[in-house]
Amino acid sequence: xxxxxxxxxxxxxxxxxxxxxxxxxxxxxxxxxxxxxxxxxxxxxxxxxxxxxxxxxxxxxxxxxxxxxxxxxxxxxxxxxxxxxxxxxxxxxxxxxxxxxxxxxxxxxxxxxxxxxxxxxxxxxxxxxxxxxxxxxxxxxxxxxxxxxxxxxxxxxxxxxxxxxxxxxxxxxxxxxxxxxxxxxxxxxxxxxxxxxxxxxxxxxxxxxxxxxxxxxxxxxxxxxxxxxxxxxxxxxxxxxxxxxxxxxxxxxxxxxxxxxxxxxxxxxxxxxxxxxxxxx
Amino acid sequence: xxxxxxxxxxxxxxxxxxxxxxxxxxxxxxxxxxxxxxxxxxxxxxxxxxxxxxxxxxxxxxxxxxxxxxxxxxxxxxxxxxxxxxxxxxxxxxxxxxxxxxxxxxxxxxxxxxxxxxxxxxxxxxxxxxxxxxxxxxxxxxxxxxxxxxxxxxxxxxxxxxxxxxxxxxxxxxxxxxxxxxxxxxxxxxxxxxxxxxxxxxxxxxxxxxxxxxxxxxxxxxxxxxxxxxxxxxxxxxxxxxxxxxxxxxxxxxxxxxxxxxxxxxxxxxxxxxxxxx
Numbered sequence: 001x002x003x004x005x006x007x008x009x010x011x012x013x014x015x016x017x018x019x020x021x022x023x024x025x026x027x028x029x030x031x032x033x034x035x036x037x038x039x040x041x042x043x044x045x046x047x048x049x050x051x052x053x054x055x056x057x058x059x060x061x062x063x064x065x066x067x068x069x070x071x072x073x074x075x076x077x078x079x080x081x082x083x084x085x086x087x088x089x090x091x092x093x094x095x096x097x098x099x100x101x102x103x104x105x106x107x108x109x110x111x112x113x114x115x116x117x118x119x120x121x122x123x124x125x126x127x128x129x130x131x132x133x134x135x136x137x138x139x140x141x142x143x144x145x146x147x148x149x150x151x152x153x154x155x156x157x158x159x160x161x162x163x164x165x166x167x168x169x170x171x172x173x174x175x176x177x178x179x180x181x182x183x184x185x186x187x188x189x190x191x192x193x194x195x196x197x198x199x200x201x202x203x204x205x206x207x208x209x210x211x212x213x214x215x216x217x218x219x220x221x222x223x224x225x226x227x228x229x230x231x232x233x234x235x236x237x238x239x240x241x242x243x244x245x246x247x248x249x250x251x252x253x254x255x256x257x258x259x260x261x262x263x264x265x266x267x268x269x270x271x272x273x274x275x276x277x278x279x280x281x
Numbered sequence: 282x283x284x285x286x287x288x289x290x291x292x293x294x295x296x297x298x299x300x301x302x303x304x305x306x307x308x309x310x311x312x313x314x315x316x317x318x319x320x321x322x323x324x325x326x327x328x329x330x331x332x333x334x335x336x337x338x339x340x341x342x343x344x345x346x347x348x349x350x351x352x353x354x355x356x357x358x359x360x361x362x363x364x365x366x367x368x369x370x371x372x373x374x375x376x377x378x379x380x381x382x383x384x385x386x387x388x389x390x391x392x393x394x395x396x397x398x399x400x401x402x403x404x405x406x407x408x409x410x411x412x413x414x415x416x417x418x419x420x421x422x423x424x425x426x427x428x429x430x431x432x433x434x435x436x437x438x439x440x441x442x443x444x445x446x447x448x449x450x451x452x453x454x455x456x457x458x459x460x461x462x463x464x465x466x467x468x469x470x471x472x473x474x475x476x477x478x479x480x481x482x483x484x485x486x487x488x489x490x491x492x493x494x495x496x497x498x499x500x501x502x503x504x505x506x507x508x509x510x511x512x513x514x515x516x517x518x519x520x521x522x523x524x525x526x527x528x529x530x531x532x533x534x535x536x537x538x539x540x541x542x543x544x545x546x547x548x549x550x551x552x553x554x555x556x557x558x559x
Binding site: 002004005006008009011012013015016017019020021022023024025026027028030031034041042088091092094096097098102103104105106107108109110111112113114115116119120121123124126127130153157158161162165203204207214216217220221235238239242249252253256257259260263264267268 | 290293294296297298300301304305307308310311314322323324325326327367371372374375377378379381382383390393394397399400401402403404405406407408409411412413416418426427428429430431433434437461462463466487490491492493494507508511512515523526527530533534537538540541545548549552553556
């Protein structure tokens, strides 16, 4: 059958492969190339070597500051989202009444798009700050914690669902056996439950990590980087470099390549971690 | 089993109920403010509308007028359903071809698709939107091609995983019965892939419906989707119309909530299997 099927490339594979080339392969190759060029449209590109990369890091501290802000935000979100989600999952797998309804409620915010989420939280945080006579844009700390709150609202339900699936896979006999052996509930949680949900922990950590690191829409809508670019994350900084100043398209592309390498490094670490766990199990 | 501790159960239910109320509060606050006059919103966002602040449907009327909400809704609906249909159909076909025709070329294609999953959008956004422009894909139909290309990575990857699990004997039996590849795919393989197809459809629908930057860059202000329309209304400089903004936020959440209530089971299942695969 393989021989007959082989002749059907144009029918089965070509549509998706052609679209994939248009939206990904060609733009990616040109993107890497243009990071070494100066251009305003693709046709007037001129080779400038590493100049864009030097400018990306050297010309102003904005890119480094955005990187630092992104890293801090990512660390705080990964920890808070996963802690809250795991805690909720524990509560919702005890078989108390109404579990499904609660699950539905906690997951709901995840379906709302980033732009809309950003404006919802803008209103709420400004409302909380109103008695103090300031707004969200007055201090970078408000923007930072605002985004952490937003991220938790959006992601906790999602991660909770994955943790619930992980917890439900643990055979009940194991927990009972531990209890019969005289293990306290807390010991059981730490020594039996936790090691057994490690695969879910890896997945959730990775999902929150990449989602926080690549965040764009929420950042744009909530603060737009204000005050004075102090709350700009990497993706927004790259966007502003591309479309905010003419003549800086090459620098934007160089920043994008650096961003890609960082994201790829995170993804490969995750893959490596998952693989090494699978060998152990 | 140890005896249930009913006191503890009650405490947990109470705690989770409170937390659920807190989780729903942001949506409720937006809804409440959408019925207030535009100048009362910033000052007391947490208060219910009173006789003085109540504005009826005024915000909805101005918001819909300013953003062209119904046309945005139409574009969002068309682009989402079109992209999802194209992605499910063409990537399942591609995945089957890649897995069943063994060779260097198909292995290379597979790794290209997997590789694309780790590349952030910012890496290709500029060159992609220029290329879309040159190829005249910068309209509501052309963008479907772009979405098919971007959705291909994850979708081919997910379909491939499940195609591998289909026993070859089934397809061989169909060949002996005189079926060609096209008949085998649509008559035998695709029905088996149905659960995966639902998962792929849900994951892509959630992404395309809420996507902001890609439609902004490719079709921009000509064909505004809902996220682009919302950002257009409130993202500009100058004085914001808070009333219209609240109304637009409510209107963009309503379709999502309806979709969620109807497809909840599939969405949650899809999210779980999508996460485990991804």
